[in-house]
Amino acid sequence: MSAEDEIQFERDGGVARVWLNRPWKRNCVTLPILRRLDEIIAEVDTDPELRVLVLRGRGGTFCSGFDLDELQADYVGSSTAMDVAVASAAICDRLYSMATPSVAVLEGYVTAGGFELMISCDFAIAADDARIGDFHIRRALFGGAGPIYRVPRMIGIRKTKELMLTGKLLSGREATAFGLINESVPAGELDEAVSDFIGQLTDKSPFQMRITKMTIDRSLDADIHSLMVMEHLAVGVTLNSHDAAEGVDAFLEKREPKWTGR
Known part of the structure; x- marks a missing residue:
């Protein structure tokens, strides 16, 4: 085989x-x-x-x-x-x-x-x-x-x-x-x-899944201050994503979100 x-x-x-x-x-x-x-x-x-x-x-x-x-x-x-x-x-x-x-x-x-x-x-x-x-x-x-x-x-x-x-x-x-x-x-x-x-x-945002997984994977390999910077960058990238806007809109409109992975 x-x-x-x-x-x-x-x-x-x-x-x-x-x-x-x-x-x-x-x-x-x-x-x-x-x-x-x-x-x-x-x-x-x-x-x-x-x-x-x-x-x-x-x-x-x-x-x-x-x-x-x-x-x-x-x-x-x-x-x-x-x-x-x-x-x-x-x-x-x-x-x-x-x-x-x-x-x-x-x-x-x-x-x-x-x-x-x-x-x-x-x-x-x-x-x-x-x-x-x-x-x-x-x-x-x-x-x-x-x-x-x-x-x-x-x-x-x-x-x-x-x-x-x-x-x-x-x-x-x-x-x-x-x-x-x-x-x-x-x-x-x-x-x-x-x-x-x-x-x-x-059922989660694929964009946010990747960001969160990447930061967790690196969390044991850096000092606290470096991780704080990485966390802040992740927040900034996330808040500028389509999926974050969709997640907030869906919550306020009381509906299920439609993720695009962007």
Whole structure:
């Protein structure tokens, strides 16, 4: 199968649905799959009709990590060993930094590289019986696409060490309590929960969604005074937008707003 078959991209109204499609290998990824994901991210992020990206796995599993057969054959003990980390990190960073919000839908195993994809999404909703964890240390490996700089910002240093040094797997409920994901529901309610959550994103101004997401994404990487300047600039840009005027008009006229994304 080609990378186009092993990662599928569907448009569903304003929702971009991306499916990892290797259920016979618990949706483990390869570099060609990640590079195809990179192309999809670029396509989604430049399409004004697409309001949210949803990343999910076929066959009841999100993603169990990088394909170890490929890793052993092409990278372990090779001078190109760092290539997989550099490429994976760049692609996960583009997923994290894209202007369009992203939602990871978690079922089955969410481990190693799958864990890295999950923490690169803006939101994560899980089935209660999902198995979520970094897992690299169980194979004497090191995750090169985000765990050491994204996870501590999400859950703090102590919980990060507990997760990464033990290699423990959390249920959806435990991952919610850790602060790793937004919500966990019984498996039979997952589709409905995802649909409800997406609805809370797609009815907002796409212009303001991008501005707000961009400023939040940068909020942990700058000092308070720089963030104040960024916040003031964001307010100025927002108040000169068509969507802000429409939002105020719609409120005063007691009607639903009609967003244009400008």
